[in-house]
Amino acid sequence: MIYFRAFLVGGLICVTGQLLLLFTDMTSARILVLFVTLGVLLTVVGLYQPLVDFGGAGATVPLTGFGYLLAEGAKKAVEEEGVLGALTGGAAAASGGISAAIVFGYLASLLFSSKTKQ
């Protein structure tokens, strides 16, 4: 069942992150950077696609999936448009998520106030 596989794969990817939090002094920002880069790298060597086929959203929802999206986008665009696609493909594929984060982030800052001041 795909939901169980998504749970399993997504959970294990998060466990990897938790291991880094526990045993290294990496901050969450560094872990996110590492995961997105690792996602690109694993996609390039062909290891991430099988994980996506098996785990569905369990592989695409973690930040490594963001890297997968970037790498796949770049590859597809290069096939269609040549070298210019290397520049446009990744960002274009990820643009929905990036714009959503910016717009919803801005709206949240208008509507809500941070509680850390208290």
Next chain:
Amino acid sequence: MQQKEYEKLVKAKSPKSKVILPLIKAFFVGGAICTLGQGIREIGEKCLSLDEQAAGCFTSVCLIFLSALFTGLGLYDELGKFAGAGSIVPITGFANSVVSPAMEFKREGYVMGVGAKMFNVAGPVLVYGISASVLYGVIYWLVLLIGGKL
């Protein structure tokens, strides 16, 4: 003597649970967020008849919206205290890293506060992620070019 024995016992017991418990929490919360993502994806594919790429985008946008909402309400940070990497590693954690500083630095103004600080974490992620994808694209292009497939 008794206290020393107790301390010994604590030392023997605590490192294990300090490691195992956060891992279990991260596993379940991270897994649950991804399962929710899978549910949204199926809704996109079956109810809205989106193709695979659009369904993926739909999933990300929905999860980011939910993360922004829960961050705004102060609930995502509570989840973060409980789940650790389970709430950081999914795309909801990326959204949280945008929304949280945007709210926090509102007092520094809407340009250099909200506008700049929302990229505190997202900025580096985009710099390395996009750079890596461009590098891959260029190498892939060269491989196609040398292989005569272009």
